[in-house]
Amino acid sequence: MEVSSLPISASHRGKLISAGYSSLSSLSSVSPSKLAQDLKISENEGHRKNTLRVDISPPLQSGIPFGVPVPPSPFGCFRLPSLVPSGRPTRLRIVGQPFSPAITRAQTAWDILHEEESSICITTSCSDLDEILGGGIRCKEVTEIGGVPGIGKTQLGIQLAVNVQIPADYGGLGGKAIYIDTEGSFMVERASQIAEACAEDMLEYNSLLRKDSQACRVDKPPKAFMDNIFYFRICTYTEQIAVVNYLEKFINEHKDIKIVIIDSITFHFRQEFEDMALRTRLLSGMALKLMKLAKKFNLAVVLLNQVTTKYNEGSFQLTLALGDSWAHASTNRSYCTGMAMRGMHISTNHPPCDQRQLHMQ
Amino acid sequence: MKPEDLLRHPLPTQTPKLTLGCPILDRFLGGGIPCDTITEIFAESGTGKTQLSLQLLLAAQLPISRGGLSASSLYLHSEFPFPSRRLHQLSFYRPHLPQNPLDRIFVEPLHSTDHLLDVLPRLDFLVPKLNIKLIVIDSIAALFRGEYENTPLELKRRSGVFFKISSKLKFLAREFGLAVVLTNQVVDVMGSSNNLRIGNSMSLCSSGRTVCAALGLSWANCVNMRLFMWREEEKVGMSEEERLGEGDGSFQRLQTRRFIRVVFAPHLPDSSCEFVIRREGILGVS
Numbered sequence: 001m002e003v004s005s006l007p008i009s010a011s012h013r014g015k016l017i018s019a020g021y022s023s024l025s026s027l028s029s030v031s032p033s034k035l036a037q038d039l040k041i042s043e044n045e046g047h048r049k050n051t052l053r054v055d056i057s058p059p060l061q062s063g064i065p066f067g068v069p070v071p072p073s074p075f076g077c078f079r080l081p082s083l084v085p086s087g088r089p090t091r092l093r094i095v096g097q098p099f100s101p102a103i104t105r106a107q108t109a110w111d112i113l114h115e116e117e118s119s120i121c122i123t124t125s126c127s128d129l130d131e132i133l134g135g136g137i138r139c140k141e142v143t144e145i146g147g148v149p150g151i152g153k154t155q156l157g158i159q160l161a162v163n164v165q166i167p168a169d170y171g172g173l174g175g176k177a178i179y180i181d182t183e184g185s186f187m188v189e190r191a192s193q194i195a196e197a198c199a200e201d202m203l204e205y206n207s208l209l210r211k212d213s214q215a216c217r218v219d220k221p222p223k224a225f226m227d228n229i230f231y232f233r234i235c236t237y238t239e240q241i242a243v244v245n246y247l248e249k250f251i252n253e254h255k256d257i258k259i260v261i262i263d264s265i266t267f268h269f270r271q272e273f274e275d276m277a278l279r280t281r282l283l284s285g286m287a288l289k290l291m292k293l294a295k296k297f298n299l300a301v302v303l304l305n306q307v308t309t310k311y312n313e314g315s316f317q318l319t320l321a322l323g324d325s326w327a328h329a330s331t332n333r334s335y336c337t338g339m340a341m342r343g344m345h346i347s348t349n350h351p352p353c354d355q356r357q358l359h360m361q
Numbered sequence: 362m363k364p365e366d367l368l369r370h371p372l373p374t375q376t377p378k379l380t381l382g383c384p385i386l387d388r389f390l391g392g393g394i395p396c397d398t399i400t401e402i403f404a405e406s407g408t409g410k411t412q413l414s415l416q417l418l419l420a421a422q423l424p425i426s427r428g429g430l431s432a433s434s435l436y437l438h439s440e441f442p443f444p445s446r447r448l449h450q451l452s453f454y455r456p457h458l459p460q461n462p463l464d465r466i467f468v469e470p471l472h473s474t475d476h477l478l479d480v481l482p483r484l485d486f487l488v489p490k491l492n493i494k495l496i497v498i499d500s501i502a503a504l505f506r507g508e509y510e511n512t513p514l515e516l517k518r519r520s521g522v523f524f525k526i527s528s529k530l531k532f533l534a535r536e537f538g539l540a541v542v543l544t545n546q547v548v549d550v551m552g553s554s555n556n557l558r559i560g561n562s563m564s565l566c567s568s569g570r571t572v573c574a575a576l577g578l579s580w581a582n583c584v585n586m587r588l589f590m591w592r593e594e595e596k597v598g599m600s601e602e603e604r605l606g607e608g609d610g611s612f613q614r615l616q617t618r619r620f621i622r623v624v625f626a627p628h629l630p631d632s633s634c635e636f637v638i639r640r641e642g643i644l645g646v647s
Contacts, residue, residue, distance in 0.1 A: 149581040150625025184398050184531050185585050187628035188372050189391065232367045235532040239367060246364035267582070271528060272521035306582045308520075311513050 120173055122164050122259060122300055124156060139173075139258065139300045142291055144265075146305035146321070153304045154185040155194075157261045160302060161229050162191070162198050164259040170202055175258025175299075176228040178250070180243060182267045186231065195225035230254070237268035237282070244286050251297050260293065263304040266321045270306075379495060379540045380428030381413070382420050382455065385645030389621070389634040393428055396494070396540045398627075399530055399583070401501075403545035403574040404590035405567045409619060409638050410544040411440075413590075414497045415448050416642045417542060418466050419455050421495040427457055430540070432494035433465040435487075437480065439503040443468055454641040467491060474504050474522055481529045488537050495540050496530070502546040502575040520579035527583030543584065547572040565624070567591035574624075587624040592617050 107115075121136030130136045137143055137160060147153050161179050166172025179186060199222055230250075234240050251257050265286075273279040294301045306321045378393035387393050394400050394417065404410050418436055423429025436443075452462045459465070471477050477498075487493070509519045530541050550564070550571045564571050568591070574581065581587070597616045622633030635646040 148578065149584075150587070154627050183585065184535065185627045187395065187398075188374060188376060190628040191372075192374070226372050227370075229372065231369045231372055232364075233369060233535060234367055235528070235535055239362065239364075242362070242364045243367055250364075267524070268528060270521070270579075270582075271524045272518070307578070309578060 120168075120171070122160055122173060123166075123171075125159050125163060137259070137300045137302060139298050140294050142287075142294055142301040142303065144303040144305055146307055148307055154263055155190070157263045157302065157304055158186065158191050158194055160259060161261055162194050162225055164300075165225055165228050166198070166202065170205060173258045175256050176230065176254060178230045178232070178247070178257055178260045180232045180234065180240075180260070180262045182234050182240060182262070183264055184233070185263060186233075188226070191226060191229070192222050195222040198225065230257070234268075237271075240268055241282060241286060244289055247289075247293055248296075251293065251299070257297070257299060259300045259302065260290070261302045261304070262290075264306055265303040266306050270308075270321060377425075377430070377538065378428070379417065379430055380420050380423065382416050382642060383636075383645045385647050386621070386634060386636065386643070387428065389632060389645065390623075391629050394540050394542060395586070395628070396430070396538050397534050398585040399527065399534065399541045399543065400586045400588065401543045401545055401574070401584040402588045402590060403502075403547055405547050405570075405572065405592070408567070408590045408592050409636075409643060410590065411444060411499055412447070412638055413643050414499050414542060414544060415444065415451055417495060418448070418497060419452055419458060419462055421540075422458055422462055422465050423455075424457070430494040432492045433467060434495035434497065435467045435469070435484075435491075435493045437469050437471050437477070437496070437498045438500075439471040439498075440500060441470065443470070450640070451642050467493065471498075471504060474508060474526075477504060477526060478522075478529075481526070481533075484533055485536075488533060488539065494538065495542070496533070498541075498543045500544040500546060501526075501580075502544075505576060506546075516577075520577075523576070523580050523583050545580075546575045548575045565589055565591065566593075568594065586626040586629075588621055588626075589624050590619065590621045592619045 116138075119139055121130070121133070121138050123130055123136045124133070133143070145153060145156065157179065161177035164173050164175050164177050167174045232243050234243055247260065269279060269283060290301045290303070293299070308321045376398075377396045378391075379396065380387050380393045381390065402410050402413060414436070418434045420428070421430045421432055421434040423431070425431050448466070449463065452458060455462070469480060471480070484493075484496075505519065505522075509515045533539055534541050547567065550573050565573060574587065574589075594615045595618055597614050618635060619637065620633050620635050623629045623631055636643050637646055
């Protein structure tokens, strides 16, 4: 709906249009003070001024109707002011108008925080690592984990592919996994072992904490775990890009996929590329697609990366591969180094932890 | 190639494996050398890498019921000469081999990394034509030593070549279900280089020296599985007098003991196993 067709006085309409608000979608996302500033009218309420009352009801999804008083939140709930008109209040209640899709998905920051706090994370089966990651691997986020060879990245990937399948009764997501293997490190025997251990854990949990043996007796044989892992084996970078592009269609057909693990993301890109600009374009395209997948389907994306040495001020340092431009691709980056035979030192840029040391088995 | 073709669902229950020819070593490796992966064995010279490679070349011809791959093998060697006599000797002690086992072992000498990069694309049609299921490269380190200088630019170029070789080998391994075994050399670890731990989070000792695998961190990212063989000298057979400290100490027998251990593998825990080299080949000791 256009502003020009709103039942408001011509002068106000003119002000709105000259300030640049030509459609309702632009109005609904603006803050009250900004609107007042742009229109050069006061936002005082209850004043006998030549003011305008505009109430625009919110997109249906956010669930907070602007008409009712909303407690002020630290993130600033957006509520258009009730600019009292002089004389006739022209309240515009536009309910149920089809907004453009971009706006119907707009959420307030309060909503987003609430959603984040209540979302279930995928556990890594290591409580210390879960703590560092803020509860586990989160959905709607891209997590990158890197480390030296032999530190346990593939093990972690397989563990996550199994743990995502833990049913909701046991505190998990009950979803399926996609495992994209670029190096050939996925061994079915190891995955079976991990699946068996998970099934045993669930049985133990069942017997210890849920004494009432009702219908919540979930018997998941290890084979059921293996059937829920969709395994792609790729051998060139073109195959890698093709599979990442194909993922959207695949996930549309299998709606209960909750995690995509790529092990490892960098292997095929570390060959000599004649055209480095092409490599950067391909990588950033891939990163964007993965982020979009995570947000759209509400699943977790885990990228396993390698480390390389960087010559920095006269000494060599270990750093995650693919360089600085790749560093912006993921939400969280965790970097594991080996200090002792079974110890891992993890530094991550996921708030609020900086560096934690933990031992993993 | 369509993305749907790259999906393997449902997954197989087991990976095919190649036996080492000894049940103790097979148990140590969880069945043997797995197919569709790259296994690297690194050790000091004289420890038994080539012996083990020759043993694998013969084992690949065993029928699948006996743990073999029922196929031919390819041996690419960069260290000369090729040990044909030892191979011939070993073939006598292997029962259950088909007739003329040496006819099913193909040997190609390698002179440089460029030569290897030339040979690899030819394998696309050689491998199915000759029914090859095992490729052994002995050794990969010898190809690179002496070709690249020690400047950051050259090292970067070298690691690009690592990934190219490894990527091609993995492609062949997946395409034809091959087992690929590479041997590597060792370098000494100087002092405590804590700021540059190249993937070996434990210190490995061979003959009293602290060593790690050659070719560095980039190469370590290229292999799936790494095995380390080492030997130790041990004083044995001390007589009663020497034990009491009364002997003159001039007679001391030294015995070499050899071990193999898993440095990293996706499906194996850290473990080690002792072995001996006999006429019949390498045998594990429990």
